[in-house]
Amino acid sequence: MKRTLIAAVCAAGYACHADAQSAVTLYGLIDAGIFYVNNVQGHSAWQEASGDVTGSHWGLVGCEDLGGSTKAIFEIENGFSVTNGTLRQGGRLFGYQAYAGLSNARAGTVTLGRQYDSVVDYLAPLSFTGMHPGGNNLSAHPYDNDNLNNSFRVNNSIKYASVNYAGLKFGALYGFSNDTGFDNNRLYSFGASYDAGPLTVGAGYFQANNGGGSNVNGALTLTDRTFIAALQRTYGAGAAYAFGPARVGVVWTRTQLGGLDTINGPNSLGLVQNGQGASFSNYEVNASYLVTQALSVSGEYTFTDGALSTASGSHRPKWHEVSVQADYLFSKRTDVYLQTSYQHIDSDGSGLTADIAGQSPSSNDQQLVVAVGLRHRF
Numbered sequence: 001m002k003r004t005l006i007a008a009v010c011a012a013g014y015a016c017h018a019d020a021q022s023a024v025t026l027y028g029l030i031d032a033g034i035f036y037v038n039n040v041q042g043h044s045a046w047q048e049a050s051g052d053v054t055g056s057h058w059g060l061v062g063c064e065d066l067g068g069s070t071k072a073i074f075e076i077e078n079g080f081s082v083t084n085g086t087l088r089q090g091g092r093l094f095g096y097q098a099y100a101g102l103s104n105a106r107a108g109t110v111t112l113g114r115q116y117d118s119v120v121d122y123l124a125p126l127s128f129t130g131m132h133p134g135g136n137n138l139s140a141h142p143y144d145n146d147n148l149n150n151s152f153r154v155n156n157s158i159k160y161a162s163v164n165y166a167g168l169k170f171g172a173l174y175g176f177s178n179d180t181g182f183d184n185n186r187l188y189s190f191g192a193s194y195d196a197g198p199l200t201v202g203a204g205y206f207q208a209n210n211g212g213g214s215n216v217n218g219a220l221t222l223t224d225r226t227f228i229a230a231l232q233r234t235y236g237a238g239a240a241y242a243f244g245p246a247r248v249g250v251v252w253t254r255t256q257l258g259g260l261d262t263i264n265g266p267n268s269l270g271l272v273q274n275g276q277g278a279s280f281s282n283y284e285v286n287a288s289y290l291v292t293q294a295l296s297v298s299g300e301y302t303f304t305d306g307a308l309s310t311a312s313g314s315h316r317p318k319w320h321e322v323s324v325q326a327d328y329l330f331s332k333r334t335d336v337y338l339q340t341s342y343q344h345i346d347s348d349g350s351g352l353t354a355d356i357a358g359q360s361p362s363s364n365d366q367q368l369v370v371a372v373g374l375r376h377r378f
Contacts, residue, residue, distance in 0.1 A: 021065045026378075028058030032082045033337075033373020039354070042363035050082035052137055052358045053339060054375055057096050069105035089153075090223040097153065108162040108171075115157045116150055117173055118191030119204035119234060119253075124148045125193075126202050126238035127251045128286040128300035128323060138341045138369060139323040140357035142304050143226045143263060145280040146234050146253035147206070149357065152224035154187050156217075167195040173206075175219025183209040185218025203237040227278075230259025236282075245290035255280045260309075281305045299324040308350050315350035319343060333377045341369045 031054040035047045050056050059077030066072055077096035079088035089095020099113030124130040128139045129149045140149035154175035161171040170192035177186040191204030208220055210230055216222060236253030257278045281304065288298035304319040325339040343354045345365050354367035361367075 022063065024060055024062035026058070026060055028056075029054060029375060029377045030056050030082055031373055031375045032056075033371050036370045037356075037359055038368040039362040039364065039366065040360045048083050049358075049371075049373075050084075051079070051088070053337060053371060053373060055079055055088070055096075055137065056082050058378075059094075059096065063103070066102075071103045072100070073103050073109070073111070074100040090221060095153070099159075101159075106163065108160060111159050111161075113157065114153050114155050115159050115173065117147065117154055117187065117204075117206045118171055118189035119147055119206050119236065120150045121161070121171060121204070122169070122191035122193045122202045123204040123236055123238055123251065123253070124150070126200065126240045126249050127284060128298070128302075131247075131249075131286060131288055131298060136323070136325070136339075137358050138339060138356060138371065139300055139302075139321070141253070141282045141284070141302055141321070142280065142306070142319045142343075142345075142355065144357060145226065145255045145304075146236060146282060148251075148253065151226055152220055154189075154219050155221065156219055157187075169193050169195075177215060177218040179215045179218060181210075181215065185210050185215040185220060187219040198242045199239065200241075201237070201239045203235075205235040206233075208232040227257055227263060228261040229257045232257050238284075246287065247289075248287045249285070251282070251284040251286070253280075253282045255282075278308045279306065294329045296327050297325070298327075310350065312349065312351075315348045317348050317350045317352050318346045320345075321356075335375050337371070337373055337375065339369075339371045341371075343367050 031051045033049055033052065035049050035052060037045045057077055057079045059075060061075040063071045063073045076094045076098045078093060079095045081088060087093065087095065097114055099111040099115050101109060101111030103109040127148045129136045137149060144151040154173060156178050157173050157175040159171065159173040162169055172190040173188065175187035177184045187206060187208040189204065189206030193200065193202035232255065234253065234255045236251065238249060238251035240247055240249035260278050282302055284300055284302040286300035288296060290296050300323050302321045306317040308315045308317065321343045323339065323341040325337055327335055327337045329335045341356050343356050345352060345354050347365060354362040354365055356367050356369050359367065359369060
């Protein structure tokens with residue numbers, strides 16, 4: 001993702017040269033498109049949308065050379081809608097990220113603020129949502145249950161990221177509850193990745209306690225959360241291999257929920273649980289191919305095996321998701337895309353329906369989205 005690359009460049013010090021002790025860079029991405037959805041609560045719909053494939057955002061990233069291979073760094077990043085000009089992420093001015101810290105060329109980087117967890121940092125780049133600049137929001141796993149599409153960020157967090165040790169990188173994050181209750185809305189995570197030429201592997205873990213509970217000033221914000229639960233534990237691993245113009249990858253994640261009250265989410269599904277638990281296991285295969293220097297095609301298939309305990313009993317819903325995208329570069333900064341995403345669910349009596357990320361739920365077990373759009377980076 002471009003925002004991650006810029007932050008890494010600054011953290012590594014390339015933006016601060018000997019003849020320029022400090023630097024600030026403005027960057028961003030605008031995604032606007034037209035979408036067709038075959039079933040939105042029982043009706044088909046044509047929509048103009050902003051960021052449904054790649055979130056529209058802009059940010060400032062900066063650093064100052066403090067000497068001794070150490071730099072002060074910061075990043076503030078805003079998410080917005082092109083179609084109506086409103087702020088995303090619950091109306092936050094800098095809802096994507098907002099952090100400051102210190103970076104050392106030998107010891108690594110420590111930052112404090114609103115940041116991404118380690119699953120996003122080390123595992124998401126191997127998934128289809130992370131293969132494209134800025135992500136691929138339509139291809140998130142059901143309800144983004146594993147946060148590979150970074151539906152939520154972590155407030156009040158302190159993060160450590162190592163330097164690159166011959167391809168090995170690792171890190172950890174802790175999000176404070178900022179409350180007298182030590183675990184009343186906190187989150188901690190860790191992860192690692194290893195790049196060995198054409199092969200890249202990665203893994204990550206996070207645990208959230210009482211996210212979306214009574215403490216609204218803790219690590220997680222209620223409006224960001226897909227699940228309202230006493231406990232969420234997510235972990236997974238993945239690998240990708242590149243050969244010539246092609247790349248193939250596999251990702252596995254598992255999310256376990258305890259004391260689940262509801263599947264909340266942007267679509268307000270309101271599926272009330274009985275306070276017990278749920279789990280999601282996601283199995284994804286993805287691939288991309290560079291047809292020419294300007295044209296690329298990519299796709300993914302994900303099978304999600306779920307388990308829900310509701311007032312009506314225990315259910316085992318299963319999801320099948322397929323996405324295919326063609327992307328053409330007019331220049332290094334501007335491209336057009338055509339994407340089709342399809343989801344089918346066997347709800348097993350749970351009451352769930354098909355629900356592609358970013359769309360309103362279908363009235364039945366299937367949903368199809370076709371999107372064409374333009375992206376510009378600056």
